[in-house]
Amino acid sequence: MTYSLILFVPCKPGLTLEAFKHHWETSHIPLLKSLVGYDFPLSHTRHYIERTLDGQANVSVGGPQDIAFDGVAVLTFADRGHYERFLAKVNEDKAQQKHAEDLEKFVDVGALKGVMVGLTRATGRDGGDVGWRFVGSV
Template sequence: MMGFRFFLFITRKPTLTPTEFMTHWDTKHVELLKNITGEDFPISHTRHYIARPTEQNGTWPAAVLIGGQEDFSYDGIAELVFENEQAFQTFYAKVSDPEAAAKIAADEETFIVREAMKAVVKADTSVSLRK
């Protein structure tokens, strides 16, 4: 595995549309993290969003191909990439500092369901190409 990577699974506040959620995460939250961590921000912070194209009775169902709505309680998946585990630990120390953590938590309260957040370390990746 090259570097240190992890995935975050994030659930949107139900009062926000998927577009409002995406806009906040992409423009405000990531900028806050960059300001707090500076040169210790990850090499990359890639966000993937679950398609929720049509509102139905105040909800935004996922565009599920296989499975059910209950399988997709999250709205976004982020992959954060660091040079190595030490670089991640440095980043984590900065975002865990009480003052920084309070700023991050306050922002997260505006657009995500914090208690639903999940994170997991990523292992290797295998890619198959058409040709």
């Protein structure tokens, strides 16, 4: 069973959304990969909140005031042990300092939220169950 971390990531105040996305994609992900090596998640998927012309979140349920983040990241691990190895590497002294310093460059760290997910189910458009399959190199 895969084990996932879902992060609700707010942009650092004063930073444009384009700069937020650019930093996450071109600086933070390569840094994270270099810090944890083979223990990088099976996938690290980033979703960016769609905004209307006036900057509000394009919300389909609830209101824009309910969306206090600019990106959602889903980090999928092979199992809890894989997640724990990843976390241990991120929390090593030098790695933790580099990771924290980089987060401060583009994330409102005080407003960052996350939740762990165990059991995951998906249904395909034909109604059948869809299992999680890793696409990429392991």
